[in-house]
Amino acid sequence: MAEPGHECVFTGLSAADGLAIGRIVIERTARHGPRRAGSPADEKEALNAAVARAAREIEALAAQADELGAGILEFQGALLEDEDLMAEVLGRVAEGAAAHVAWASVIDGEVAEYRAGDDEYFRARAEDLLDLKARVLRHLHGAAADAPEKEAKDGILLADDLTPSRFLELDWSTWGGAAIRGGSPTSHVAILARARGIPLVVGLHGQLDDRLGGKRAVLDARAGRLVIAPSPVTMAAASDRLESLAADRRAWQDLIGRPAITADGEPVQVLINVDDPSLLDGVSPAHCDGIGLTRTEFLFRDGRLPDEESQFAVYRRVVAWAAGRPVTIRTLDAGGDKPIPGITPHGESNPFLGERGVRLSLRRPDILTVQLRALARAAALGPLKVMVPMVTVPEEMIRVRDLLNDAVGALATAGVAHARPALGMMVEVPAAALAAEGFDVDFFSIGSNDLIQYLTASARDNPAVAPLADPRNPAVSEMICRVVGAARAKGIHVSLCGDMASNPALVPLLLDCGLRAMSVAPAQVGGVKLAIHRYRGSEEGAAGRDG
Amino acid sequence: MTDAAPDTAYARGEAVVRDPTGLHARPAVKLTKLAKGFDARIEIRAGRSDGWINAKSPNSVMKLKVAFGETLSIRASGGCADRAVAALVGLIERDFDG
Numbered sequence: 001m002a003e004p005g006h007e008c009v010f011t012g013l014s015a016a017d018g019l020a021i022g023r024i025v026i027e028r029t030a031r032h033g034p035r036r037a038g039s040p041a042d043e044k045e046a047l048n049a050a051v052a053r054a055a056r057e058i059e060a061l062a063a064q065a066d067e068l069g070a071g072i073l074e075f076q077g078a079l080l081e082d083e084d085l086m087a088e089v090l091g092r093v094a095e096g097a098a099a100h101v102a103w104a105s106v107i108d109g110e111v112a113e114y115r116a117g118d119d120e121y122f123r124a125r126a127e128d129l130l131d132l133k134a135r136v137l138r139h140l141h142g143a144a145a146d147a148p149e150k151e152a153k154d155g156i157l158l159a160d161d162l163t164p165s166r167f168l169e170l171d172w173s174t175w176g177g178a179a180i181r182g183g184s185p186t187s188h189v190a191i192l193a194r195a196r197g198i199p200l201v202v203g204l205h206g207q208l209d210d211r212l213g214g215k216r217a218v219l220d221a222r223a224g225r226l227v228i229a230p231s232p233v234t235m236a237a238a239s240d241r242l243e244s245l246a247a248d249r250r251a252w253q254d255l256i257g258r259p260a261i262t263a264d265g266e267p268v269q270v271l272i273n274v275d276d277p278s279l280l281d282g283v284s285p286a287h288c289d290g291i292g293l294t295r296t297e298f299l300f301r302d303g304r305l306p307d308e309e310s311q312f313a314v315y316r317r318v319v320a321w322a323a324g325r326p327v328t329i330r331t332l333d334a335g336g337d338k339p340i341p342g343i344t345p346h347g348e349s350n351p352f353l354g355e356r357g358v359r360l361s362l363r364r365p366d367i368l369t370v371q372l373r374a375l376a377r378a379a380a381l382g383p384l385k386v387m388v389p390m391v392t393v394p395e396e397m398i399r400v401r402d403l404l405n406d407a408v409g410a411l412a413t414a415g416v417a418h419a420r421p422a423l424g425m426m427v428e429v430p431a432a433a434l435a436a437e438g439f440d441v442d443f444f445s446i447g448s449n450d451l452i453q454y455l456t457a458s459a460r461d462n463p464a465v466a467p468l469a470d471p472r473n474p475a476v477s478e479m480i481c482r483v484v485g486a487a488r489a490k491g492i493h494v495s496l497c498g499d500m501a502s503n504p505a506l507v508p509l510l511l512d513c514g515l516r517a518m519s520v521a522p523a524q525v526g527g528v529k530l531a532i533h534r535y536r537g538s539e540e541g542a543a544g545r546d547g
Numbered sequence: 548m549t550d551a552a553p554d555t556a557y558a559r560g561e562a563v564v565r566d567p568t569g570l571h572a573r574p575a576v577k578l579t580k581l582a583k584g585f586d587a588r589i590e591i592r593a594g595r596s597d598g599w600i601n602a603k604s605p606n607s608v609m610k611l612k613v614a615f616g617e618t619l620s621i622r623a624s625g626g627c628a629d630r631a632v633a634a635l636v637g638l639i640e641r642d643f644d645g
Contacts, residue, residue: 071572071573072572074572074573074576075572075573075575075576075605078575078576078579078580078605079605079606081605082579082604082605082606082607083601083603083604084601084604084606084607085604085606110606113610114610117612119612121568121571122609122612125572125609128572276567276568277567278566278567278568298567298615299567299615299616301614301615304614304615304616306615306616307563307616309563309565310563310565310615310616313565313642314565314567317642
């Protein structure tokens with residue numbers, strides 16, 4: 001795999017961002033020798049003993065794991081106590097199969113079932129079964145004594161694969177990161193690594209070569225690269241970057257729990273975008289000023305029409321999480337790149353310019369009304385704002401407001417607890433951005449992703465033209481400045497909730513436009529707050545804000 | 548899945564899954580743990596499908612792939628069947644105490 005002494009680069013996929021300098025530690029997947037099977041009674045006893053040991057280990061690991069890790073281990077532990085699953089294995093043993101053969105074949109059958117179908121979540125659960133399979137087999141083969149190292153000062157783990165439970169066993173405070181030949185960026189291990197900020201590259205090309213063990217290496221997980229025996233130039237560049245990343249990280253940690261203020265002392269609101277409320281458990285509300293965008297498309301997955309109660313339960317949970325901070329929830333934004341079977345139209349020649357967002361909601365007021373009722377009920381529990389996507393002309397907002405008035409009126413008549421939520425619009429259609437002052441709304445939220453693609457006439461899902469959809473195009477700043485100006489003139493709140501705000505490098509541009517509220521991906525809150533903290537209004541920026 | 552007992556021998560209940568992600572691993576484990584606390588034979592099924600599965604098996608419960616907004620039917624027979632159904636319905640309605 002490598003010529004000794006020469007820099008050697010291996011590429012894979014980035015699974016968790018980060019950079020590490022260290023030494024390679026190779027971990028080989030345990031290979032079991034042959035195992036001699038006994039009588040069915042002996043095999044049953046051996047299996048039960050192996051399962052019991054595996055269960056004890058998993059329980060001990062779960063006791064020290066964080067919530068995410070404990071959840072994964074808890075499921076594995078429950079599988080070991082699954083009477084149906086174990087009955088199947090014991091049945092094969094009773095028929096004369098060796099314990100390790102029976103166990104492996106039953107689990108492999110289950111793995112195939114979990115992997116069948118498109119559901120990413122269930123496919124990922126197959127990893128848990130394989131993890132469990134390996135653990136029990138290790139005990140059946142009596143190989144429990146070979147406890148691999150848990151600690152390695154600045155070690156970079158190089159392996160064929162890494163199971164979730166092995167990941168949770170390692171003391172990551174001593175390791176630099178990991179590169180594995182298997183795995184995928186959506187695996188459990190990738191999720192765990194991202195949550196803990198551990199650099200991880202998966203799908204690494206090349207073979208494991210024992211001679212690489214102990215060699216110096218640079219793991220550039222952002223680029224999906226592992227450089228073994230780095231040249232002095234590579235090393236120097238990596239150390240510089242590591243130092244500035246470490247300094248940034250220290251600075252974030254200081255800033256993340258505090259309100260964001262520019263170097264000039266101007267406060268800036270930093271809100272978060274929520275794609276799926278079930279992910280909120282891992283985010284601290286104290287780190288943000290509220291939620292600037294909650295997507296609701298997930299509720300309508302597979303064309304389901306959730307009833308009012310189901311929606312209310314979800315909205316209530318989001319409002320409760322925010323604990324008094326403002327929460328903006330967007331009405332269904334189907335169509336374009338988010339088709340929903342049974343709701344979005346078929347066969348449009350250009351779905352991005354077709355019946356999507358509010359256009360679709362106004363064609364299906366029945367669906368919108370259920371959502372508005374659930375939102376008005378949740379508004380009784382905390383400061384909730386309703387945001388309407390893809391608005392083009394003022395008439396659309398008048399019609400949505402009428403529907404909201406009807407929904408609020410009906411709730412009042414029925415004596416159901418509710419409150420009137422603030423009603424605002426996303427500004428993402430250039431015509432709306434240019435004529436923003438003419439809309440009767442309570443707030444604006446700039447949707448920069450669509451605004452940029454419509455402004456530059458460049459589809460964001462087409463790599464051939466993606467470079468043209470450039471957030472740094474001056475026309476984009478011009479448009480944002482205009483919307484901010486219109487909001488000031490009207491005396492209403494304005495924020496931005498597209499990907500632009502989640503990129504710390506673009507934050508100064510937005511602040512130059514006079515924007516003082518942005519909604520960002522939860523993982524970027526620290527980086528964005530740091531960019532705000534370092535921002536000093538330039539002459540140029542001030543001119544832009546006045547103009 | 549085979550019901551030797553006549554239909555009337557079951558205690559029955561229904562509840563809608565409110566978790567945005569559906570009945571994923573955590574709720575599935577909670578549900579089976581609660582079910583295991585009862586002597587009754589407890590079975591569940593998703594929506595209107597025919598397949599009743601053992602509510603005490605986390606693997607079988609997971610494989611139902613119950614999605615958000617779907618109705619889960621519960622039936623139980625044997626000791627304290629009524630209490631078992633009520634407890635399971637309660638857990639699902641409380642969104643698994645999440």
